[in-house]
Amino acid sequence: MNFTSWLKSDDQSWGSFLLELILLLGLVLFIRFYVFQFFRVSGPSMCPTLNQFDENCYHGSGEFIFVNEFLYSFMSEPSRGEIVVFRPPTTDKNYIKRVIGVPGDVVEVVDGKVYLTGDEYERTELPESYLSEKNKGRTFAALEKFIVPEDSYLLFGDNRLESLDARRCFEFDCSDSSSPFVVTKKIRGRAEFVIWPVTKVRSLSHDLFATPAKIDTTVDEQ
Numbered sequence: 385m386n387f388t389s390w391l392k393s394d395d396q397s398w399g400s401f402l403l404e405l406i407l408l409l410g411l412v413l414f415i416r417f418y419v420f421q422f423f424r425v426s427g428p429s430m431c432p433t434l435n436q437f438d439e440n441c442y443h444g445s446g447e448f449i450f451v452n453e454f455l456y457s458f459m460s461e462p463s464r465g466e467i468v469v470f471r472p473p474t475t476d477k478n479y480i481k482r483v484i485g486v487p488g489d490v491v492e493v494v495d496g497k498v499y500l501t502g503d504e505y506e507r508t509e510l511p512e513s514y515l516s517e518k519n520k521g522r523t524f525a526a527l528e529k530f531i532v533p534e535d536s537y538l539l540f541g542d543n544r545l546e547s548l549d550a551r552r553c554f555e556f557d558c559s560d561s562s563s564p565f566v567v568t569k570k571i572r573g574r575a576e577f578v579i580w581p582v583t584k585v586r587s588l589s590h591d592l593f594a595t596p597a598k599i600d601t602t603v604d605e606q
Contacts, residue, residue, distance in 0.1 A: 421453055421469075422448055422449070422450060422579070423448070423449050423469055423480070424445050424446070424447070424449075425445070425447050425448075425480060426445045426446070427443060427444075427546075428441035428443050428543050428547075429480070429541035429542075429543050429546060429547035429548065429549070430467070430480055430481070430541055430542045430543060431516070431542065431543040431546070432514075432516050432542070432543075433467070433542045433589075434446070434447055434449070434467075434542075434588075435447055441546065447580065447581070447584055448578070448579050448580035449480075449575045449577065449578055449579065449588075450575070450576050450577040450578075450579050451469050451573040451574065451575050451576065452574045452576050455573060455574050456568075456571060456572075456573060456574065461486075461568065462483050462537055462568075462571055462574070463483065463486065464484065464485070464486055464489075464500075465482065465591055466482070466590040467480065467481070467483075467574065467575040467588055468480070468481065468482075468483060468537075468571050468572070468574055469571075469573055469574075469575060470570050470571040471566075471570045471572070472554035472566055473553075473554065473563050473566065473567075474554045474555055474562065475554070479554070481547070481550075482514075482539065482540055482541070482542060483538070483539055484500070484510070484538045484539065484540045484550075485500065485530060485538030486532060486537060486538075487532055487533065487534045487535060487536060487537070488502065488532060489501065489531075489532045489538070490502075490530070490531050490532070491529070491530040491532065491538055492528060492529050492530075493525040493527075493528055493529075493530075493551070495521075496521040496522045496523055496524060497510075497521060497523060498510045498512065498540075513591075515544065516543070518545065519545055522544055522545060523540070523544045524544070525551035525552070526551060526553075526558050527551070527558065527564065530550070530564060530565075532565060533565060535568050536565035536567050536568070537565065537566050537567075537568070537571065538550050538564065538566075539566055550564035551564070575588050
């Protein structure tokens, strides 16, 4: 049996064979670029959610994750609490952070805590159950208030003490020309699972409001 007969049956025309080949190649490319992607997480910015080993945040290249690219391309838009892979305004590198604010939200960082005001609820302190003990109450930002514009999102890392994120415009400091927001087209997909190492395989939680609590709209600035 030669190579050609292994690919194509004797009673199949070359035209039919080439059409099948083109369709198959198109399907593979569609899945590759629009359905899912595998990424390796580097650094401690999402610890303890990602890259925590033996109760320590790992600073090198660590866990592999499965990213759903189909979801935002064809089905829905990013929601608060979702862990997403994206490209920030300052670089073409892929980052991974958590969605804190969606279009229309007002997010405030006061005394190390994060407060959110949206259309469907009153001013709320984010419970942020995914933060480690050393990060709770220690969210600090160059800007105290973020008003999320249309078609844009506000993204923070779970490891607030070691994450270069929207709080500093994905740079070491915000400048007049920099922006803390990521536009929709720069968000590649939602991180769904950790797939490697085998001992760490798990689905990822996207629940921002574990136990949302309404608070007084007056904040003590002292």
